[in-house]
Amino acid sequence: MTPEDMDLLAALARARAGLRVDVDRVYLVESRLGPLARREGFDSIEAMLAILREKREDRLIWAVVEALTFSETSFFRDRTVFAHLRDDVLPTLSRRRRDQPVRIWSAACSTGQEVYSLAMAAAEASDLEPGTRFEFFGSDLSERCLEKAQSGLYTQFEVQRGLPIRLLVKHFTNQDETWEISPRIRQAVRWKRINLLSDLSSLGQFDMILLRHALDDLDPALHGRILDNLASRLTHDGVLVLSPHDRADTLTGSLVAVAGQPGLFAQGPEHQRAVA
Secondary structure, three states, X not given: OOHHHHHHHHHHHHHHHOEOOOOOOHHHXXXXXXXXXXXXXXXXXXXXXXXXXXXXXXXXXXXXHHHXXXXXXXXXXXXXXXXXXXXXXXXXXXXXXXXXXXXXXXXXXXXXXXXXXXXXXXXXXXXXXXXXXXXXXXXXXXXXXXXXXXHOEEEHHHHHOOOOHHHHHHHEEEXXXXXXXXXXXXXXXXXXXXXXXXXXXXXXXXXXXXXXXXXXXXXXXXXXXXHHHHHOOEEEEEEEEEOOOOOOOOOOOOEEEOOOOOOEEEEOHHHHHHOO
């Protein structure tokens, strides 16, 4: 692939989805586009990019951009974060909502492990208000990731990454070389392909939004726009969960960092104290 190829891909990824493509990591881009070129019937990546330049077909452009998304994920990634969500944040939201459902959105869910981990955490949480209902939503730019997430099927390697054996036995059944998550957990989650740069107003409001281990793969110049876009979908006392190492210097509005909980942001100081 030529420098011109890499520049084209970087420009398309940024314009369409805010993705950051390192033009010096040609090998990584080739590893992601190679399988796509074969699925699309091209002899090479270069042949695929030549047609993309010539026809500018929207479907192929989006297929290329989706292939460039990074989908690294695992169950209960950053276990201390999930413990805090299970033991403190979910019960707090449960008490606030009482007879209303607690709505939780994993905004870059990849192949589903994060949002399924949240659903399992809610099932394990104590001190919830009686009758608490949770509504879980998972979204991603990649249709292929969403298809896998909806299937609820994971390999032995995938379930070994972060999933406690107790929860594996409780919430999964073994099928030959794969593990299938229980219908009760799988059916608790709704899925949708969403571009975080688009208008999100039709999604309604959420009590918790997660965008974890995703900002590093997005153009820094667009972080503020994306985070403000998500913050606008939070309820007045909602919680935004980023990665522990993420900063939110570009956030506007009333979101403030929760002391002692890296990556956790709440609406206003009174709510900051409530989920600390």
